[in-house]
Amino acid sequence: MKVLLVNGSARVHGNTATALQQxxxxxxxxxxxxxxxxxxxxxxxxxxxxxxxSDLDGHCVFDDDPVNEFLNLAAQADGFVFGTPVYYAHPSGRILSLLDRAFYAGSAAFAHKPGASIAVARRAGTCASVDVLNKYFTINQMPVVSSTYWNVAFGGAPEEALQDAEGMATMRNLGRNMAWMLKCIETGRAAGITVPEPERERTNFIR
Incomplete structure (x- = not known):
């Protein structure tokens, strides 16, 4: 089993990376x-x-950034963690652009696979950011993995989040809960339990 963790920060060694590494x-x-x-x-x-x-087998028509590379990896993954820094009380623009296109083009790569989101900030905006990222899971039949507190951590300078002892414990507990859920799903699959078939209805509010 494999979990794909997405660092929505432009910084390779920032606090979002620190939390994801935990x-x-x-x-x-x-x-x-x-x-x-x-x-x-x-x-x-x-x-x-x-x-x-819809004509490109679950891939985006734009192929000049890593979205299709991500979709190829997502198809092989069993679970996901989306991590974002917080700049203006919401997730980074880059992770939202990635996920909008990935879920629009390749939703089958994510359906029924566990997902979790985390946010890291100097001070505020973390809970709102986690709420935004969780909506990708809840629109696509994905079990949402929780922890022992909201999935947030705090830090400004690179690796400062390591000083947030509760935040780091929350990240580690999230990893353990993700592992537990994946093992439960694997056991259920081996026992012949299959995913449910969804009903499909589409309406417009103006009608």
């Missing part, structure tokens, strides 16, 4: 493989709802 270490201790997908400082296009992805 989760990854806890997962690996439980026998779960991990990979951290670093978004980097490059530009990411927004989703323009062109629907061309």
């Amino acid at each position: 989760i990854a270490q806890a997962l690996e201790t439980e026998g779960i493989d991990t990979q951290i997908f670093q978004l980097g400082a490059g530009a990411y296009r927004d989703c323009i709802a062109c629907n061309r992805c």
Whole structure:
């Protein structure tokens, strides 16, 4: 089993990376493989709802940034952790652009797989950011993994989040809970339990 962790920060060694590394270490201790997908400082296009992805086997029509690379990795992953820094009381623009396009184009790569989101800030905006990221899970039939507190940590300077003892414990507990849920799902699958078939209805509020 493997968990794909997404660092929504442009900084490779910032506090978001520090928090994700705590989760990854806890997962690996439980026998779960991990990979951290670093978004980097490059530009990411927004989703323009062109629907061309419907003809491209779950990939985005734009191929000049790492979104399709991420979708290829997501298809092979068993669980996800989305991490973001907080600049203006919401997730980073780059992680939102990535996830909007990834979930629009390749929702099948995520469905019924456990997901968790974390946010790291100097001071405020973490809970609002986690709430935004959790909506990607709840629209796509994904179990949401929780911890022993809100999935947040605090720190300004690089690696300062390590001084947030409660935040780091929250990250490690999140990793353990993710591992437990993945093992439960694997056991259920081996016992013949399959995912439910969803009903499909679509309405507009103006009708």
